[in-house]
Amino acid sequence: MEIKEGTASSILSGDKRSIARAISAVENGDEGITELLKQVFPNTGHALVIGVTGAPGSGKSTLVDALAARYRSSGQTVGIIAVDPSSPFTGGAILGDRIRMQSMATDPGVFIRSMAARGHLGGLASATTDAVAILDAARYDKIIVETVGVGQDEIDIVKTADVTVVVLVPGMGDDIQAIKAGIMEISDVFVINKADRDGVLRTEKELESMLSITERADGWRPPIIKTVATRAEGLNELAGAIESYASHLENAGSKANGRRTTVAEHRIKEMLRERLFRLAFEKATTEAEFKEMAQMVADRRRDPYSVVEEILGRLGIG
């Protein structure tokens, strides 16, 4: 799909249809999308980007919907991007099928979109960052990026946010163990959702003991918020905790800037990685020849390491 003239200004004025089309263009790697992103980029940086992650079954979606409703009630606009790295094959049907809060679907102050990994054009983390930039330029006050699961992809995605919220549920001892390594370092706010269930105290204690041995470079001590998202309980506390961390970032000054610079570094490297690969692959070999070389590797007639060296050699950068 081609990108129409004037799309950038339509986005800046908040036109939902233009926003939706631009995000599709990002997903599909459409021609012209880079130009569009360049045009809107200077208008970004106003929104507070909130990353929400947690194990499947933790009630993240309900929590995100409730948090969005909380923001709406105070007059703020909200963009929601639900990212599903585990569905590269079916094009995000899970999230697409899910019925989000009906009242929000027709609310002009809310934009909801699901994204899944598609094709080979750039990573999902990169596509998500571009989609966030589009919503940011369109002046949504809060942008919530919600992911499924707690793998490396999810970590890559949520760590580009300004504030990261990790959602747990009572009695997830095993899961806390499983997620602690990657998650403890990136969580700015912890939520124990479904806090009306048994085991909430134990989960809270486990979390506290893990927090007590984790020291953060920015001096922030992540709070633990208990919520029952289905009854909208604890949402004020959650919104408060998110704002507290946002203020902490601002007051920290150079450190906050350090975080944004790190995100930018990571982002540029990812983009460079993808562009390089696509260009080089196109210039140094053909699909047919490449398939033949892969066949030889599969048959052990060649090794993959020398194939890579040959391609790099052809590009003159081996």
Add this chain to the structure above:
Amino acid sequence: MEIKEGTASSILSGDKRSIARAISAVENGDEGITELLKQVFPNTGHALVIGVTGAPGSGKSTLVDALAARYRSSGQTVGIIAVDPSSPFTGGAILGDRIRMQSMATDPGVFIRSMAARGHLGGLASATTDAVAILDAARYDKIIVETVGVGQDEIDIVKTADVTVVVLVPGMGDDIQAIKAGIMEISDVFVINKADRDGVLRTEKELESMLSITERADGWRPPIIKTVATRAEGLNELAGAIESYASHLENAGSKANGRRTTVAEHRIKEMLRERLFRLAFEKATTEAEFKEMAQMVADRRRDPYSVVEEILGRLGIG
């Protein structure tokens, strides 16, 4: 660490110390590792590589240990690689700390190793494939690659195996929903572990109904095996199902070859991506200049898209 002369032949003769060192060299991206991998590669292709994945708390590790013990009892040697994509920060402490079956630790026919994402040198999927190649060349009959979680990284890792086993537990309705999209396509064998728990029938039915609407290109219908790994129940059935799929692959002939070629293609592309990025980054910019450009992007004085274009231009491949 430098790689010693004669390491390749030590690996081929099954020397555990050389194997362990070579895998460390893969993880660290040590100089000389590519040469070593080239040397051992022609001796690979004999092992059956079994990928095991599933949600945290499904008892995967216990199941893998029990399966390994089952193979040992019939005289086969087993290599186990436990991969943890979610712990890039702590260097795989979770898996490293976990105490595997004591009897196996001293069994000369078993090699156990955990791997975590480290640094920026290549992806974890790539490192895992190299480690598998080393164990394969060292003549382990079965190589089990076990992952934590069910994200895209885990899928990338297990799909390089010959046979993929997905582990569920009763009463994981939510999780089945969450994992179905990516997992259904890559699972050759399903295990419902902890099958002495309530809800096993419901989980089995849900799984069956999902399988009934999934058609595989290779005509295989993934069996559902019920196990209680802690009591070694259902292990013969699991081993049998794995062998059945391996025979199916062999009988399928060109299709099986198609799978190995696809894996090889994917592998070469990943390696090319990483090597290109490292080389190009080194040649076109310095760490200091790059940091400055990232700083400008963070401050919105530049956009990331034009930074990437500038770097590509310097390399002459923009």
